[in-house]
Amino acid sequence: MSFEARKYLNPEASTIVEEGCVLDVVRELPQPLILIDKAVSENPSVRELLDNKGAAGIVFFQCDEHLKSIADYAQNCSIIPDLPYESVVVIGSGVLLNFAYYFLADKYQQQLQDGTLKVVVAPTNTMAIADVAIGSLGLMNDNFQKNAVRKYCDPDIVLLDKALFMASPLSQQADGCVEVLKHALMQDEGAIEQAARAFLRLEKNPETLYRLAHQGLQQKSLIQDVFLTTERKDTSILLSYGHLVAHAIEEQSGFAVPHSSAVFVGLLCDLLLMGHEEMAQKLMQLAQGSALQETINHAVTVALQCDLDALTPQKHKFRDGNNFRVVALSKLGQFSDLEAPIAFKIVTPQEYADAIQQVAEGLAPASLESNHAAAHRPQNKA
DSSP states (O other), X not given: OOSOOEEOSOTTSOEEETTOOHHHHHHHSSSOEEEEEGGGTTSHHHHHHTTXXXXXXXXXXXXXXXXXXGGGHHHHHTXXXXXXXXXXXXXXXXHHHHHHHHHHHHHOXXXXXXXXXXXXXXXXXXXXXXXXXXXXXXXXXXXXXXXXXXXXXXXXXXXOOHHHHHTSOHHHHHHTHHHHHHHHHHHOGGGHHHHHHHHTTSOOOHHHHHHHHHHHHHHHHHHHHHHHHSSOGGGGGGGGTTHHXXXXXXXXXXXXXXXXXXXXXXXXXXXXXXXXXXXXXXXXXXXXXXXXXXXXXXXXXXXXXXOHHHHSOTTOTTEETTEEEEEOOXXXXXXXXXXXXXXXXXXXXXHHHHHHHHHHHHHOTTTSOTTHHHHHOOOOOO
8 A cells, every 4th residue: 555554563463554544545445345434424535435436335334332232233234245355444433343343253254364355444533543443352232231242353454534533523532532541540640631631521622632542542552562462361451441330330221321431430430449549539520510520420320220240240351259350550650561460459349339439429429329329239249
């Protein structure tokens, strides 16, 4: 291809193309299948794609959690032309990327392995860029169990088309900054507050949001490189920091609570469990009065109803028998040696319930039913 690209540390990792143009890429690919998020269907670049006579097929998807439902998988696949493809281009949100990765690994595993099928993704918002584009499984939900079914597929190229990002609504630019916040808590203390402010809509400059999305992608790539180049496969657990409570909230609500707000609550819980009360309080103060306060409060209310013990399978990566493991961040933003052993703190279901209660009281004690937790706290099994 004619555009400049740079690899991250590992040659097996995806190529990241910065300041690329999706139109230029599609023109150079032989008869690609193009999967597009309906949310960007009116984007000028996407509209021009519709006139591309060289595409083998162009399919639009409504991208919400229903697209990730394994129960609807066969029906969603049925609208994709069943043809042999040399290349696939995916343009859209993290939900579409998850579906596409699962579909490609399911239908074209051999071609992916022998390199005869090239996969190019153009993530259009922060969540897709920072959290899904690379190092991601094709994750599907099964009967309200979050990411219960999975297949692995990393793209050959991740194309960062700034015009696509800038055309997305503020909500999509900002939501994924919670994943940037996750990485900042582990790898970059100086970016913690800015990532939190961006997620909470306190920072609305699109240039800043785009830079944060790119930063999140870089930080995730460092973890992915360790995953690919060493025997340390447990590094992937870092990508789920704060997500134990988050996934429980999503499942408890039937995915009515947005993933981003659920993750924010989960991060607060994990910070409190590791004794980082000052940072947790700072983040909760930022949330109070923000545009997301009501949504976050609802996520906490759902969390108070969760029975983590019942919602978390025994083989879950955060399980330790009847208890749970929390990544032990002794110092925020300084987990730079990704090849070092990962330390965990073992916490009981009761301790997690107490942390959720503490978040409820710290965010909006007047608006949350703080006494609701006592009736729903799981009992620690002896």
